[in-house]
Amino acid sequence: MHSAYGALHSAAAALTAHRRALVRPHPDRARLPVVFNDYMNTLMGDPTTAKLVPLIDAAAEAGAEVFCIDAGWYDDDGDWWDSVGEWKPSQTRFPQGIEEVLSHIRERGMVPGLWLEPEVIGVRSPMAGKLPAEAFLQRSGTRIVEHGRYHLDLRHPAAVAHLDEVVDRLVEQLGVGYFKLDYNIDPGAGTDVDAVSPGAGLLACNRAHQAWLEAVLDRHPDLILENCASGAMRMDYALLSRMQLQSTSDQQDPLLYPPIAVAAPLSVLPEQSASWAYPQPGMDDERVAYSLCTGMLGRLYLSGHLPTMTGAQREAVRAAVAAYRDIRTDLATAVPVWPLGLPDWADPWLSLGLTTPDHTYVGVWCRADERATASPSLPHLAGRQADVEVVYPRHLPAWDGEWDQETGQLVLGKPVPGPSARIFRVSAALPSSPDSSHLL
Template identity: 60%
Template sequence: MTDRLSWGNGTLTIELEWSADSAPRIAAVRSEGTSLTMPAGLPLVDVLAVSHGHSLASDRLVHTVIGHESRYAGHDQRSTATGVELRIRLAHEDTGLEIELLLQLLHGLSVLRSSASVVNRGDGAVVLRSVPALALYLGGDNESSIRDWELHHALSDWLGEGRWLAEPFDGVRFPRLEQHLTNHNPRGEFRVISTGTWSTGKHLPVAAVGSRRLGAAWAWQVEHNGAWRWEIGEDTAGGYVALSGPTDTDHQWTQTLHPGASFSTVPVAIALADDVTAAIAQLTAYRRSTRRPHPDNAAMPVVFNDYMNTLNGDPTTEKLLPLVDAAAAVGAEIFCIDAGWYDDSGDWWDTVGEWIPSTTRFPGGLGEIIDRIRQGGMVPGLWLEPEVIGVNSPMAQRLPDDAFLQRHGERIVEHHRYHLDLRHPAARAHLDDVIDRLVRDFGIGFFKLDYNIDPGPGTDRDADSVGAGLLAHNRAHLEWLDGVLDRHPTLVLENCGSGAMRADQAMLSRLQMQSTSDQQDFLKYPPIAAAAPASMLPEQAASWAYPQPEMTEEEVAFCLATGLLGRFYVSGHLARMDARRRELVAEAVAVAKSLRGELTASTPFWPLGIPAWDAPWTALGLAVDGGALLTLWSRDPGAGLVELDLSRFAGADLTVTTIFPRSLPEWDTHWNAETGRLRVAHHAPEAGARVLRLQAAVPPTGAVSATAAHSASQTPWR
């Protein structure tokens, strides 16, 4: 006899089934306009242990012996203030493991959040090797195969963040193996992993698959500030996706569960919609709903930072005072003094960690600069790299060895820094003292929290494995951040990790803004800025605008436009600019302030498809009530003409207006309501950018709004 449970929130429904002879599994899913049936064969939860491996030898996250042998042991469901929860319990008789999967749905969203916990109820120890937080078939109909789907994922790097690509599941990635002849599952998979603590340093923990034939798409994220893995695979029943934190195979993670001990996975989230753009829109709404409450979430004050293409870590009183006055004059609301403010030597890299203001850089004291910032009506901010201690810092000797990440009894050294182990009370106490002192003594209201090293797989001090030590440190880091914001509820924290090398949802759900890159070539920034809202909220995405006095007016406008559909983040030698260029900066700041309310309810889309690194044209759209905001960059003056896919507004009377820059020549536009195409011409002999407002006088049926996005186009992300 098969038991079945239907559970959902009215927007997304999940059908689960089990029997006395089979493990619980997801049998079907339904959302608005999308319905997928799941084949049998994939257990609801897979646990890999040293004593109980795979049912067929492989490196997969799925098809483990414990997963297939686990049986239903009960479930509970309840309503919460924000949605519904289901806890389904499984038991594995041989090991005595009790496994609980926690599934959560928010009201009105087609996004499933999942995490698993494992408790040892047996008499002997069990050594865990991997526990995915969620695994499910992609689903479909009787004709479905993995080759119905196309994968969307992103490569990332310092200065080259978020380079998305689309890959069809054709005969190269997933060849037809005729596995039905062996009646065994294939052994391979396509895995994407991140090691260490740069959680977005090489790949993003955000990806999607879409099927045009099925009219369905999944988009997911692993919500962890350390090591993670997601994989796509195919078995004899169909294609699947599995999402996980650290594993033994990839991250040197094992966890010994003695009787009575437990382990919980990192959380993951997955959205279901009818295409990839709509699935990303669902994740966008989910990210917005699960952010830590903070006044900055809506206020979004404009930040000026002295680093990028400006002081570059060499602040002094002489250099800062003119910048402070210029930033105030253009309307900045926060002024952040970046790296170097604590350094007396002129070479601060390996001496960081004490965070005492320099006396040589500021003969009148740092307080003189802070007072000038306040006089300009701005909130003072400082750069910190809290998790590291330079090898030549006084703190390197004051803190005990156990306060640092270690391997084989030695402190880990990377790029002339030690790395604090935030499991240790002395490490956390030091950082708390630093934050509290700077807030108390200088009234700091903004910290840019940077992170420029990766300590590797982890620490073996006081841990079952190197990976387990790192996971515990990652979790302690999040607890520390929560503690800082609990003590200082109006303090604004920027997340920066050599640009966006640690831009995961665990961090983004807590911190107020995210630097999207350290890219200093303004012509290379557009694809980074345009792709950022696929993996973070538009209002969190701080893409640097660093105009310079020697730039042409079009180049100044280009730099400023790059950041306007996000958290506006300004740098540049404003004090050296002539009046005309400074007026352009002030104009952009005013526009940024006027857009704040719309950005916090917007949904991203891409009228030219996935942003390409070398494309002559790049576009980012944000759907807002009544239409959209659109930034269009032209990096090749010879391109001249581009046609944007705005089929979401087909049939509507679309008014196109330039909102920035208003003082430079407008670009020619022509709207074809029948085809849903907007033609834009840029005939200037240099690169340029414009920020446009698209106002739909009569919204078309199924048009995108700030709360729902749908693209009729068959081109990825349009």
């Protein structure tokens, strides 16, 4: 085994085990439901009943288990950025009420979800005048304003009471079972209220935020919380030990997303790592599969204009969801490896492996326009016979490939032009000696 490979992956294995020891118990940890979110490259913050119903039906047919309505559901006038904070459903976007849409999500067998940015109050929000000044971050006696928003100080009982009312109302009255929690501002150094310094105030506020999250989950133990924070701005285990999954990026270009998805398990558990898979009707078959593969070795996080896809395209999405649901139990206990090394942004070939005692799942993305070859390395399987099968996509031309038992390499050739991706399952025979049984 190469020493650099072994050192990197031993460290990653230790970090992965440590993070799993940190996380709060939650039913989501075992279920790992497939999430469809209407935002990325799809509704982009402009949900309405008319737009959502076809998406809900298509997502359900694809096999999604959660449907999250993203930003905009509270907006009546199209200028919502500095007016957020009450979190009451729009009447213009949902003429019969958002209840109609949420009920339709449940009727199609999915958990309803909503986007929420709980820690902010827009300067034009009614809540800006209803809450006391002490409920907001301040410096030198002045309320902090950042990009048209105030920031709540969750040390203050009025701020906590407001957010508890919002969450409890949406969960108990509207049946919401999933929140995508966003965070799109930076309040700077912190607050000097009841603190020896702004930094000390900020630390106390962060701890109050964590306590609020804990209390929410204590009251609603099945509620699923996604940590978004402007595309992974706060991807840390102060939050991820409490929340169930993490949006890895707001990257909109499917060709550019794989380096993010491949690198993510070095920082976040695979089963919490939600990378967008947003296939679109205008993509060719290989590009649809490429986009879907990006989400499959983590939390499959779907979007895209599924209703206007062809029947064959919709079937490709269904097949990806079915394949993911078949392997996700393994992903929740897997250890990450990087068969082509950690990714560079412009690498033509990228690979992520997730290893279990029985299988190694290997995602491989090729961004070269021409036909090309690569040899992802799995030295923990060197010297062992192995079966290699395609997990997804099975409906497209097979890549050329063979297992080199002596070197522990998966020798691959991409026989099609243009970007292409595949997810493989490598199942090795039992090692012939005790020394070769170590995973890393």
